[in-house]
Amino acid sequence: MSISGIFLILFLIVHLTVNSMIVFDDSGALFNQAAHFMATDPIIGVIEPILAIGLIVHFLFASIITFKNQRKRDVNYAGLGRYKKLDAAAGSNWPSRNMYILGGLILIFLVIHLINFFWKMKFTGDPLLHTPTGLEGDVENAYNLVTTKFIEWKWLVGIYVVGALALGLHLYHGVWSAFQTLGWSNRKWRDIWNVIGLIITILFAGGFAFIPLFVMIQSMV
Amino acid sequence: MKLILKIWRQASPKDEGGFQTYHLDDASQDMTFLELLDALNEKLIVEDQDPVAFEHDCREGICGSCAMMINGRPHGPGEETTTCQLNMKAFRDGDTIIVEPWRARAFPVIKDLVVDRSAFEKIMEAGGFVDVDVSAVPDANTYPVARRDAEEAFDAAECIGCGACVAACKNSSAMLFVAGKVSQYALLPQGQMEGLQRAWNMVAKMDELGFGSCTNTGACEAECPKGVSLAHIARLNRQFLKAGFKKVGEEKN
Numbered sequence: 001m002s003i004s005g006i007f008l009i010l011f012l013i014v015h016l017t018v019n020s021m022i023v024f025d026d027s028g029a030l031f032n033q034a035a036h037f038m039a040t041d042p043i044i045g046v047i048e049p050i051l052a053i054g055l056i057v058h059f060l061f062a063s064i065i066t067f068k069n070q071r072k073r074d075v076n077y078a079g080l081g082r083y084k085k086l087d088a089a090a091g092s093n094w095p096s097r098n099m100y101i102l103g104g105l106i107l108i109f110l111v112i113h114l115i116n117f118f119w120k121m122k123f124t125g126d127p128l129l130h131t132p133t134g135l136e137g138d139v140e141n142a143y144n145l146v147t148t149k150f151i152e153w154k155w156l157v158g159i160y161v162v163g164a165l166a167l168g169l170h171l172y173h174g175v176w177s178a179f180q181t182l183g184w185s186n187r188k189w190r191d192i193w194n195v196i197g198l199i200i201t202i203l204f205a206g207g208f209a210f211i212p213l214f215v216m217i218q219s220m221v
Numbered sequence: 222m223k224l225i226l227k228i229w230r231q232a233s234p235k236d237e238g239g240f241q242t243y244h245l246d247d248a249s250q251d252m253t254f255l256e257l258l259d260a261l262n263e264k265l266i267v268e269d270q271d272p273v274a275f276e277h278d279c280r281e282g283i284c285g286s287c288a289m290m291i292n293g294r295p296h297g298p299g300e301e302t303t304t305c306q307l308n309m310k311a312f313r314d315g316d317t318i319i320v321e322p323w324r325a326r327a328f329p330v331i332k333d334l335v336v337d338r339s340a341f342e343k344i345m346e347a348g349g350f351v352d353v354d355v356s357a358v359p360d361a362n363t364y365p366v367a368r369r370d371a372e373e374a375f376d377a378a379e380c381i382g383c384g385a386c387v388a389a390c391k392n393s394s395a396m397l398f399v400a401g402k403v404s405q406y407a408l409l410p411q412g413q414m415e416g417l418q419r420a421w422n423m424v425a426k427m428d429e430l431g432f433g434s435c436t437n438t439g440a441c442e443a444e445c446p447k448g449v450s451l452a453h454i455a456r457l458n459r460q461f462l463k464a465g466f467k468k469v470g471e472e473k474n
Contacts (some may be wrong), residue, residue, distance in 0.1 A: 180458070
């Protein structure tokens with residue numbers, strides 16, 4: 001869980017960096033160049049299937065652990081429901097107890113995300129991709145596809161904001177938990193990982209939610 | 222003080238069990254929680270009913286016997302207290318208090334609030350000992366131990382084996398207990414002989430006995446009456462991973 005999780009965080013850093021180019025360049029040239037590089041670079045081509053394997057491993061281990069652990073308690077506590085604030089989970093935060101649910105939300109988001117963009121760019125194609133980019137060579141207009149969808153389908157922006165929040169909460173527990181599992185923690189480092197986890201949470205949840213909102217709001221003003 | 226007590230009653234391990242409601246009209250705020258149960262039992266005995274079975278021994282927070290879930294929290298409300306240390310000042314007149322046993326597959330209910338915690342002893346048998354003869358208390362400074370290590374080992378050794386960590390954990394994991402027991406030896410020279418083998422064997426035993434795995438929620442630490450830290454779990458994880466790389470488990474088992 002921890003190793004695949006850290007690997008997936010590394011991917012998210014690359015993904016957010018590429019996505020941020022949508023914000024920094026309104027002509028879309030920067031993003032199109034980056035997307036073109038990601039689609040054609042041979043090293044990225046090798047990493048892509050590894051990434052998919054990493055995600056599958058993360059999901060499978062999570063499923064095994066969650067279902068195994070759920071069977072370790074046959075009866076739930078009656079005292080829990082009535083005294084919500086005093087319950088057994090008082091010392092643990094909500095994301096830490098609901099990592100599988102958050103992961104499920106992220107997975108649903110991921111399917112929607114892949115159908116809308118990755119699948120079209122990689123396999124089926126889309127007329128929006130073949131609009132002129134102003135760049136040399138055979139570069140697809142990924143910027144046009146992404147921004148048009150966000151402007152046309154306001155509900156899609158909503159899904160992206162929810163997806164980003166779920167990812168943020170997942171990482172809020174995930175970052176410190178990964179290093180704790182690997183034993184790379186103690187009294188001092190626990191606080192450090194929690195701060196790093198919070199920074200990553202704000203960066204990713206904020207960043208991934210901001211980009212579609214930025215595109216949508218920019219089109220309206 | 223008038224109280225309504227909803228207590229889990231179960232005649233035997235195979236009995237289905239259920240909650241029974243008791244009204245106690247003469248409870249005092251000066252009582253501890255166990256004294257409250259004593260008062261209830263005296264009343265039940267006079268009325269020729271079966272008294273509530275619960276574990277208790279030292280009544281000063283060091284034996285780890287008084288295991289019970291009070292209003293959904295192990296050892297009831299309050300930080301770092303055992304049930305025997307829980308003062309009735311934590312409750313108000315007219316309160317309804319739900320009392321139930323630890324719930325974990327590895328801790329089956331024997332009767333009422335008493336659960337079978339012998340799984341902890343089996344984990345201890347798997348590694349919670351030292352192979353060297355340490356005889357009586359050694360002279361001061363015979364073994365050089367850094368003060369930081371001594372403090373950390375003592376912090377881990379404070380674990381009283383009450384099982385609150387297992388009860389609080391959504392996975393019924395005994396990681397905090399095992400981590401405490403591993404840490405108290407791992408930091409001292411007397412514990413070096415078994416080394417990584419201890420961590421490996423105790424974790425393997427924990428899994429075998431039906432405890433869940435750790436997902437780092439931290440509920441155990443929050444409910445531990447002795448404040449054993451999650452830092453010990455990190456140390457256990459380090460030792461377990463090292464043991465895995467060195468394949469100590471396969472050599473000796």
